[in-house]
Structures are given as structure tokens and as C-alpha cells.
Amino acid sequence: MNKKLFAFDLDGTLLTNNKKMGGLSKEFRQLIRDIKKSGHIPIIITGRAWYSSQEIYEYNEFDTVIANNNGSYIHFPKNEYFEPIIIKHKKEFISRILNNDYINAVSNNIILESIQTAYLKKVMGSFIGNIIESEGKTKYISPIIEENVEDNIMTVLLELKNEEIENVAEITSYLEEKFGDVSSVTSWVPFDNNGIIIEIAPPKGRKDYALREIANYYKIDIKDTYAFGDQINDFYMLKLAGKGIAMKNGHSIIKEIADDVTDLPNYEFGVIDYIKKHNLLKK
DSSP states (O other): OOOOEEEEOIIIIISOSOGGGTTOOHHHHHHHHHHHHTTOEEEEEOSSOGGGTHHHHHHTTOOSOEEEGGGTEEEOTTOTTSOOEEOOOOHHHHHHHHTOHHHHHHEEEEEEEOSSEEEESOSTTSHHHHHHHHHOOSEEEOSOOGGGOOSOOOEEEEEEOGGGGGGHHHHHHHHHHHHTTTOEEEEEOOTTSOSOEEEEEOTTOSHHHHHHHHHHHTTOOGGGEEEEEOSGGGHHHHHHSSEEEEOTTSOHHHHHHSSEEOSSOGGGTHHHHHHHHTTTTOO
16 A cells, blocks of 8 residues: 545635634544544645644644645644744845835735744734734734844744735735745735735745645655645645645636545535545555
8 A cells, every 4th residue: 555645725615604613524533533534644735834724733633744834834743752843034035025015005014923923013903924923823013123033933924904905916925036046925815805915935845845845755656646726826726736626716827737626615524525435545
């Protein structure tokens, strides 16, 4: 039997839309148990920071490597001997972002994330700001004072103003032209389905890089990897995987490049349905 690696995005993929449970479900927890029982490896590769995915990791009984911040932070919470992979921006780049008039004009909020700290242009009145304050699982500093920002920023998040959402393609193109030589630019929809977040990561801070690193760690050939995702930030991961599977509820671009698409959306357990229909856990 070839050991398989199953890589799961969280929001819009492995999580449901059940706000009361924070997207968690006993059905997905059982899926992770079944994957492990079958001798395969389940992992999380998410745009979320560790502070907002730890509960999900623990509830679903993951005991594997996880990639946060779209691959900029690869670590193994259950193994103290695993050397984390941390990919960070240069401080000069952060200064360019903070002092760019165009970025400040189109953004409702700017968030700089390290492992333990989030720097926010403002706290309340924005999706990310509200999440960080309400969860209370990471230190946050607001407003951003450039000279006080530490040299360990892995991710820059731009929360677009409502009136700029329709201009996301134009804004993304600008960022790629202006900063593309030193960054990777993607976008995603928050899990409350409101607004657009543009994420600026270091060049290797992508989900495909994380997938390859984790597959190598577990000595699994990339052809034996199955990746599930729904948003633009899953693009390269689905392209790299042995089989990239887009969610039915996913972005049209993701569904176009994926090897396959689930028959059901995330809130109807599309991942579980797909794995069962294709008998992927066979021994």
C-alpha cells in the first residue's frame, strides 16, 4: 500500500458553516480518525495563523505537521524536536508596504502577523481585527508604529474597503507589479463570506512549498498527495498535488485548474463524500 498524504485547507473546505461550533464537526473529526486508522497522513495547510487554528487542530485530533500563514510557518505541535520552518519578510519590505499611499487608500485595515504577535492598523471595525481581539489567543498591537515592528513578520494582510472589493483584480495586479519580485500575492474570502482579504507572503510562503516540505518529511511521493481547497490561495497547492480537488463551493478559477471537484460543498461534508466515493482510504 502506498501511504497517502491528505492536505486540507480549513475555511470553505474542512470546516462547515456552523458558526455555533466555529465550523467544527464530529463528522470531520471521525474522518481524521479514519485516515489515521487506514495508515495515511492527514495534515492542515491553511491561511490561518496558529492562534486561530489550534482549537481546530486539537478538536480533530491531528498529530501531524501543520502549515499556517499559507505555508510561511510550518511546525509540528506534537513534536518538540521538529525544527519549525519560518519564512519571513524583510523589514525594508514591511516599511514599503506601510508607507505606500495606494495600499493605505484601498485598505480598511493592514495586519502584520508573526507567530506570537499581530500588528493592526486598527482593531475594531474590521473582520481580522475583530477576530484577533475576540479570540484573545495572540498578542496584538494597534495602531502600527513602524519602528516598533519586530523583524519577524511572515504575513501581510490587506482588508479591502467595501467600495474596493470589485477592484480586487486591479489591486492584485498593482501589488504583483510593485512587489512581485519579493513576495507572493493571493486573495481569499473571510469565513463569514464578507469582503476580500489580500495576502502578501514571502516568495516561498505558499501552500505548494508547504505541501512539498511536509510530503518530504513524511517520505511520501508528491504523486501520492491529495489536496483539498476552495480559494485562490489554494491554487498552487492544488496544481502541485498528485490530485488537487476543489470544493463545489470553491472559486471558479480553482475549479478550472483542479484535477477534480467535489459533488457537495463544504457545509454538506463534500470532503468526506469525495473520499468515500473514490475509496481513497482503501488499504
